[in-house]
Amino acid sequence: MINQKEIKKRIQSMNSLIKTTEAMKMISVVKLRKLKEKKIHINMYYDEITKIFNNLIITTCKHSNLNFLKNTKYFLFDHNKKNKKTLFIILTSDRGLCGSFNYSIFNKINTIINNTKYYKEKYLFFSIGKKGIDFLLKKKYNLYHHTQLYSNNCNKKNVLYLIQQIIKDFLNDKINYIYIVYNTLQKNSFHKTNYELFLPIIYSDFLKIKEKHFIYNNDFILECSTKEFFNYIIQTFLKIKLLKTILESYTAEHTSRMISMHKATENAYKIKEDLILNYNKERQTAITKEILEIISGIDSLQ
Template sequence: MSNPKEIKRRILSIESVIKTTEAMKMISIVKLRKIKNLLIQIKIYLDYIETILLDLLFMEKYKENLSNNQYFTKIGKEKMKLFIVFTSDRGLCGSFNSSIFEKINFIFHKKGYNENECVFLSVGKKGFDFLCGKYNMYNQDLIENNFLNKKIQSLTSELISDFIQKKFSAIYLIYNHLKKSLLQETIIEKFLPISIKNLKKKTSKIYSILEPDQKKILNLLIPKFLNTKLLKTFLESTTAEHTSRMISMHKATENAYDIKHDLILNYNKERQTAITKEILEIISGSESLK
């Protein structure tokens, strides 16, 4: 039998846990709303850029230049691949990070990729802790998951430069995508070279006059497209992170309430047992006096 004082101490500690988990849940909800609003705007902007880009690429008079464009063709014979992994800085977010790590293990064990032909860049401390010492790491300037627009622009230009200079044959993004309101999916998406097969439906078939020429316009538009795509990926990953943390804190709060309820029942039983024992002692004492 537990001591009532010890049970009461445990109840107080559970109450502090409930306050913490509820606070973290509310913080995740507020951050999630902000990120979702920003993600909606970025998606609209990216759709417009994709439409303009594809209209330019599939004009009849400019189609012949597409096969020679450095952004759309695999250049060089190098097999080195770069994987950009989006994880969180903190834990307490359910299976958000573990699903990413499982996908990385799947790449090497199931797909048969060679570790010497893969380089990783982690956005987030948890991913860095998992990858560092196990795999080859890219120039790791951004470990923390605080992607500002200037950092994204500098990273995009650096990735484009390395791809054009044939340091990497392909660049992939590994991140969690919120498939439904409470269901997330881990995705491996090709970043470079650009794949157009899935985007052909977005063409509006508007034939424009290009000034000064297609090549200069594409050199200006494609980096902007890649920069926006990287930002959208980061926002989708952050949305999935806050959703996963919100769900985890909600479940933790419910479990804490259940534990508190059980402790209160045990406390009342122990207290009732102690009172009954004292009453019996008093009665036995009074009977012995008689």
């Protein structure tokens, strides 16, 4: 049997655990509020830049200038490229205690690797998040050469510089395909792991957008050349798209951590109640034992 002193220590440790989990839960709540404000602004900007970008593509195609799009290398026309090199950008957390958030990303990467025989020559990995770096180093996967430089300090400035380096390597044929593996929030409580092509952009998607009339009605009048404007707008579009994806991943991470800490707090309260019940039982047993000893002592004196 555990004595009262040991049970009391466990109750005190449960109180400390409850304070810690509740504090971590409140930190995630505050961060989620800040992220919600950022998402509102970036979603508005992303919608507008997408409209401009879509209208530029449709206008270019309307003027029968499809060869111009093919020569930019940004669009996917040939699905059967040989010896293609693929970069996977995975978005993970810097810290743990967020449920299955990181595990779902790692499981998706393992599934991709297991379905491919010759990944060592063709696949590169880049992680935004320390947990992802630890996973890639442990599995000995090929790392993208900017991983150590930018993953440990993923602020807006580094992300924008990173996307410039990725686009540069893409245009120089060092990378043929770029995918993003990240989690998005669903129904305010569950996260879904997405596996999305970032570059090249699938040209056929713009035909679907045209059917939905998600473009401006009038054409643009450009002061600069079409090529110059196109290079600027597509890089801006890709930067905002990556920043939006990172914000969605952060939102899913903090929501997952908030739910995990809430469940941990509830479990800690249940364990504390059981410990208090055991403590009271041990206390009553000790009192009863002392009473019996006193009564037996009196009886022996008589």
